[in-house]
Amino acid sequence: MEDLKTSIKQQIIDSLNLQGMTPAQIDDNAPLFGEGLGLDSIDSLELMVLLERNYGIKIEDAREGRKILSSVQTMADYIQANRKI
Numbered sequence: 001m002e003d004l005k006t007s008i009k010q011q012i013i014d015s016l017n018l019q020g021m022t023p024a025q026i027d028d029n030a031p032l033f034g035e036g037l038g039l040d041s042i043d044s045l046e047l048m049v050l051l052e053r054n055y056g057i058k059i060e061d062a063r064e065g066r067k068i069l070s071s072v073q074t075m076a077d078y079i080q081a082n083r084k085i
Helices: 002-015 041-055 062-068 072-082
Strands: none
Touching: 002 041, 002 072, 041 062, 041 072, 062 072
């Protein structure tokens, strides 16, 4: 699970061009949006594409997406339970 979380963090950094940031700087349980990492709705679309491309997970419901994308931990839990690739 730790490898998956580190991988997710690196993918977030790469896909959102968070230059100068390292996976170690992203707390597993910190919110990705708002007060935490400060991502916005455009970033959430990028994260949904990332989940589909890298893990075969397609999020159809925006409310479900908000829960899944709330932190690295929630993303890792969802990927582990629903991975298709």
